Amino acid sequence: MQSLNRIAFLSVFTAASIVIFVVESLFPTPIPGIRLGLANIFILLALIFFGLKEAFLIGILKSITGSLILGRLFAPAFIFSISGTVLSTFAMWIILKSKLPFSLLGVSILGAEVHTIVQLLLATTIFLPNVSFFYISPIFILSSIITGSLTGILAYLVYSKTKRRFKFCTN
Amino acid sequence: MQSKSRFRPLKIGDVFIIIFFLLSVFFLPRNQGEKVIISVDKSKNFVYHLNQNREIIVNGKLGTAKIVIGDGRVRILNSPCPLKICEKKGWISKKGDFIICIPNRVVIKITGKEFDAITE
Numbered sequence: 513m514q515s516l517n518r519i520a521f522l523s524v525f526t527a528a529s530i531v532i533f534v535v536e537s538l539f540p541t542p543i544p545g546i547r548l549g550l551a552n553i554f555i556l557l558a559l560i561f562f563g564l565k566e567a568f569l570i571g572i573l574k575s576i577t578g579s580l581i582l583g584r585l586f587a588p589a590f591i592f593s594i595s596g597t598v599l600s601t602f603a604m605w606i607i608l609k610s611k612l613p614f615s616l617l618g619v620s621i622l623g624a625e626v627h628t629i630v631q632l633l634l635a636t637t638i639f640l641p642n643v644s645f646f647y648i649s650p651i652f653i654l655s656s657i658i659t660g661s662l663t664g665i666l667a668y669l670v671y672s673k674t675k676r677r678f679k680f681c682t683n
Numbered sequence: 684m685q686s687k688s689r690f691r692p693l694k695i696g697d698v699f700i701i702i703f704f705l706l707s708v709f710f711l712p713r714n715q716g717e718k719v720i721i722s723v724d725k726s727k728n729f730v731y732h733l734n735q736n737r738e739i740i741v742n743g744k745l746g747t748a749k750i751v752i753g754d755g756r757v758r759i760l761n762s763p764c765p766l767k768i769c770e771k772k773g774w775i776s777k778k779g780d781f782i783i784c785i786p787n788r789v790v791i792k793i794t795g796k797e798f799d800a801i802t803e
Contacts, residue, residue: 618697625704647779650708657704668692 521678522566525554529574534581543651545592545631549624549659551578553667555601556620560671561678564605571597588639595634596627616671620664621657628656713777716793719757721750724788733757733776733793743787750791762787 529551536548551574558567575594579585584593604623607614614622632652636645721729723741731737731752738760739750746763756774762784769784781792 612696613694614696614700615692615694617693618700621697621700621704644714644779646711646713647777649711653704653708657701 592631600627617664621660624660
């Protein structure tokens with residue numbers, strides 16, 4: 513029963529991540545590459561309720577499937593997305609597992625920042641080498657604080673309402 | 684895991700991380716540029732070295748603009764555009780910095796790498 517529950521919840525998390533990722537990618541943004549990153553809510557929750565492997569799974573599936581649906585599967589955007597997701601999930605895991613005094617808000621901000629910075633580094637070194645990373649990064653770093661906070665607050669709300677249901681999980 | 688206290692809304696680490704990223708924006712290294720690329724109407728690109736003081740006259744869509752390079756910096760001295768935003772920007776010298784004059788179709792960009800002129 514426990515593993516059935518687990519598969520069911522992981523599937524829902526993955527599906528929700530993909531849908532949110534695709535829909536928010538369709539919104540117009542003033543600066544390309546800045547998005548709300550709401551799918552990170554589910555990745556963060558997966559880290560808390562399940563673990564690193566499950567969160568990686570959700571993140572990678574979100575990236576591949578989402579990019580497939582958006583028609584960007586082998587485009588630079590996909591490379592940014594999957595690298596950012598993997599590294600940001602890993603960074604969030606490290607902070608969560610450590611004894612450092614971070615709440616979900618801080619973890620979320622960190623995840624968003626790592627995601628953005630990884631994407632920017634890839635973009636300015638491989639795809640657009642004539643653009644200076646240090647010149648364009650300020651606006652991305654600042655906006656990631658905001659989007660990370662939003663995601664963190666939402667994740668906290670979902671967490672506080674649902675943590676009782678997840679008593680069976682490893683955490 | 685210790686559930687309740689672990690995820691209280693706001694903790695000291697969060698404040699620290701917000702401040703850290705806010706400050707990081709202000710302490711990013713900005714390197715002195717080496718060359719400047721002046722593009723007129725997106726088609727003509729002129730590349731100059733920043734260490735040669737000179738005055739350059741370009742013919743943009745609205746008229747002639749005078750660009751000055753001096754002391755490793757560059758600026759638009761005068762421009763035929765109505766708002767003079769490009770003139771007000773003043774001197775630029777760091778890699779990645781740019782001045783654009785949209786009405787006159789003039790773009791000035793500071794670079795340090797070799798192949799920039801081609802990718803523009």
